[in-house]
Amino acid sequence: MSFSDDQLICLRFEDELGYFAKAAAPPIYETAPFFFDTYEDYAEAANNEKEHYVYSRGTNPTVQIAEQMIAALEGGADCKCFASGMAAISASLMCSLSAGDHLILVGHIYETSVSLAQYLKRFHIDYTIVHSTSTEAVADAIKSQTRAILMESPTSFTFDMVNIQELTSLSKAKGIRTIIDNSWATPLFQKPLKWGVDIVVHSASKYLGGHNDLIAGAVIASKEIINRMYAEEYELIGGSLAPFEAWLLIRGLRTLPLRMEAHQRNALLVARFLSDHPSISKVNHPGLPSHPQHKLACRQLKGYAGLFSFELKDSTYEDICRVINKLRLIRIGVSWGSMESQVISPNYGFNKQSLKKQHMPESLIRLAVGHEPAELLIQDLATALS
Numbered sequence: 401m402s403f404s405d406d407q408l409i410c411l412r413f414e415d416e417l418g419y420f421a422k423a424a425a426p427p428i429y430e431t432a433p434f435f436f437d438t439y440e441d442y443a444e445a446a447n448n449e450k451e452h453y454v455y456s457r458g459t460n461p462t463v464q465i466a467e468q469m470i471a472a473l474e475g476g477a478d479c480k481c482f483a484s485g486m487a488a489i490s491a492s493l494m495c496s497l498s499a500g501d502h503l504i505l506v507g508h509i510y511e512t513s514v515s516l517a518q519y520l521k522r523f524h525i526d527y528t529i530v531h532s533t534s535t536e537a538v539a540d541a542i543k544s545q546t547r548a549i550l551m552e553s554p555t556s557f558t559f560d561m562v563n564i565q566e567l568t569s570l571s572k573a574k575g576i577r578t579i580i581d582n583s584w585a586t587p588l589f590q591k592p593l594k595w596g597v598d599i600v601v602h603s604a605s606k607y608l609g610g611h612n613d614l615i616a617g618a619v620i621a622s623k624e625i626i627n628r629m630y631a632e633e634y635e636l637i638g639g640s641l642a643p644f645e646a647w648l649l650i651r652g653l654r655t656l657p658l659r660m661e662a663h664q665r666n667a668l669l670v671a672r673f674l675s676d677h678p679s680i681s682k683v684n685h686p687g688l689p690s691h692p693q694h695k696l697a698c699r700q701l702k703g704y705a706g707l708f709s710f711e712l713k714d715s716t717y718e719d720i721c722r723v724i725n726k727l728r729l730i731r732i733g734v735s736w737g738s739m740e741s742q743v744i745s746p747n748y749g750f751n752k753q754s755l756k757k758q759h760m761p762e763s764l765i766r767l768a769v770g771h772e773p774a775e776l777l778i779q780d781l782a783t784a785l786s
Contacts (some may be wrong), residue, residue: 404472406473406587406588406656406657407612407657408735409469409472409473410469410473410509410653410655410656410657411654412656413426413452413465413468413469413650417479417515423433425651426465426647426695427456427462427669428462428643428644428646428647429456429460429461429631429643430462430643430644431452431456431460431643432455432456433455433456433732434453434454434455435515436454436511438683441511442454442582446745449580449635450627450630454645455694456640457635457638458630458635458639459636459642460643462643462644462646462647462648462650463481463640463641463643463646465482465646465650466481466618466641466646466649466650467479467481467618469650469653470587470608470618470653471603472600473584473587473588473622473653474587474591474592474593474600474620474621475587475589475591475593475594476593476600476620476621476639477621477622477626478518478617478620478622478623478625478626478636479618479620479622479626479631479637480618480619480620480624480626480629481615481616481617481618481640481641481646481649482616482618482619482634482639482641483580483615483616483618483637483639483640483641483642483645483749484603484605484615485583485601485602485603485604485605485606485615485617485743486512486516486593486617486618487601487617487639488602488603488617488618489513489516489550489552489581489601489617490516490578490633490637490639491619491629491633491634491637491639492579492599492601492619492629492633493514493516493517493520493548493550493579494632494633495577495599495625495628495629495632495633496547496548496577496599497520497525497547497548497638498525498547499523499524499525499712499737500524500525500545501525501545501546501547501548502525502526502527502543502546502547503517503526503527503528503543503546503547503548503549503550504519504527504528504529504530504538504541504542504546504548504549504550505517505527505528505529505530505550505551506530506533506538506549506550506551506552506555506562506567507530507531507532507533507551507552507553507556507558507560507562508531508552508555508556508557508560508759509529509550509551509552509555509556509581510552510556510559510581511556513581513748514529517550524739527547528541529683530542530580531758531759533551533553533555533560533562533563533693534760535563535566535567536562537571537720538567538570539570542570542574542576542747546574546576547576547577547672548576548577548578548579549567549571549576549577549579549774550576550579550580550581551564551567551578551579551580551581552571552580552583552584553580553584553585553590553592553698553700554584555762557709557746557760557764557766558684558709558760558761558764559584559684559686559691559707559708559709560612560684560692560693561686561697561700562695563696563700564592564595564596564597564700565595565596565700566650566719568595568596568597569596571596572596576635577598577599577738578596578597578598578599579597579598579599579600579601580592580599580600580601581602581603581608582598582600582601582602582664583601583602583603583606583608583702583737584601584606584705584707584728585701585705586605586607586608586656586705588656588657588660588702588703589660589701589702589704589705590700590701590702591702593620593756595700598622598625599619599620599621599625600619600620600621601617601618601619601620601738602617602618602620603616604617604618604649605617605735606617606735606736606737606738607651607659607660607663607705607737608649608653608656608737609648609649609712609737609738610647610652610656610659610737610738610739611651611652611738611739612654612720612738612740613648613740614645614648614649614652615645616641616645616646616649616713617641646674657707659739659771660703660705661703663706663770664687664703664704664705664706664769664776665773665774666706666769666771666772666777667685667687667704667705667706667707667732667769668685668687668704668771669707669778670686670767670774670777670778670781671683671685671687671688671708671710672688673778673781673782674710674781675688675690677781677782677785678713679712679713679714679785680710680711680712680785681711681712681713681715681763682707682710682711682761683708683709683710684710684711685704685708686701686707686708687704688693702719705765705771706736706737706768706769706770707736707766707768708769709764709765709766709767710764710765710767711761711763711764711765712763712765713763715749715761715762715763716762717747717749717762719763719764720745720747720763721749723784723785724743724744724745724765724766724784726783726784727743727780727781727784728780729741729772729776729777729780730742730743730777730780730781731743732744732765735768736766737768738766738768738770739770739771740770740771741767741768741770741772742767742768742770743765743766743768744765744766745764745765745766746758746760746764747763747764764770
């Protein structure tokens with residue numbers, strides 16, 4: 401695994417205003433408005449707020465540093481940072497869809513993104529969930545009014561792979577915009593823009609931030625798309641990232657390569673242990689040769705993150721509770737991508753019909769492997785599964 405160029409991007413930042421040119425860490429411009437020497441200067445800046453500092457709901461120097469770093473990592477022309485990952489996904493969908501349009505969701509998508517698609521129906525935007533990740537299944541779901549496809553690769557909870565290059569080729573031929581949530585792989589392990597994806601989104605609360613201490617999102621795309629988004633879905637709706645959270649994000653980005661190496665190493669060791677355990681029926685980790693799309697993962701990914709899932713042979717809600725509640729080192733929590741290992745299941749005991757509708761195994765447990773020693777994580781899981 402090598403990402404030396406990305407390591408340099410993570411370590412360097414540029415202070416646009418030049419006030420702290422020799423500072424080892426970037427400054428926090430914790431301000432709402434910016435002042436001007438003359439009204440003519442203000443009028444000129446207000447006419448193009450994306451390129452000038454007027455009000456931090458629009459452009460802020462600290463936020464801009466984070467945006468430049470993320471755009472460079474993804475190999476994108478431009479980036480806008482949002483107050484959450486869902487704000488980034490919402491802006492991407494609203495920028496791509498209008499009343500009467502149709503959206504396709506591929507595979508197991510983050511459940512709140514599905515809720516957003518349901519919400520958009522009130523604006524006469526329809527959607528279809530394609531539970532398979534095959535390009536053929538997506539092609540069959542395309543309608544004359546389909547304008548966007550939202551995907552994750554690997555997918556949420558089940559970690560199936562989408563053939564990004566095949567899907568973008570299909571989409572471009574039909575004039576459909578593609579959007580991918582790249583939070584799992586990060587720009588270090590997967591660069592979807594090079595495969596033809598139009599918009600990349602991140603929940604920067606996860607690996608990019610990496611410390612469980614911020615909520616943020618990011619959108620990376622062409623200048624044309626970001627300029628259009630800035631004027632409407634960003635500044636108008638107001639889901640902009642605050643300067644202090646941007647500073648935390650920059651801090652996280654500077655250690656991203658080191659952290660992702662640790663996540664990959666630990667998760668593969670834990671996944672191999674679980675794949676040999678008699679209480680486990682299946683481990684969903686694209687880095688394992690047993691994964692049905694492992695060959696595609698090897699071609700498409702430069703590495704593997706710390707998030708995967710496994711399925712118990714005993715599949716009741718009580719079995720899931722029994723295993724999770726016995727864990728001591730691994731904490732129960734909804735997020736992932738941080739230093740601490742976390743666990744959760746989509747089975748809440750009262751949603752069996754919903755799981756069946758989503759094609760989600762009832763016995764599934766999602767594990768986010770952190771930076772604790774792998775042997776201690778394995779010991780914790782061995783005790784819980786005994």
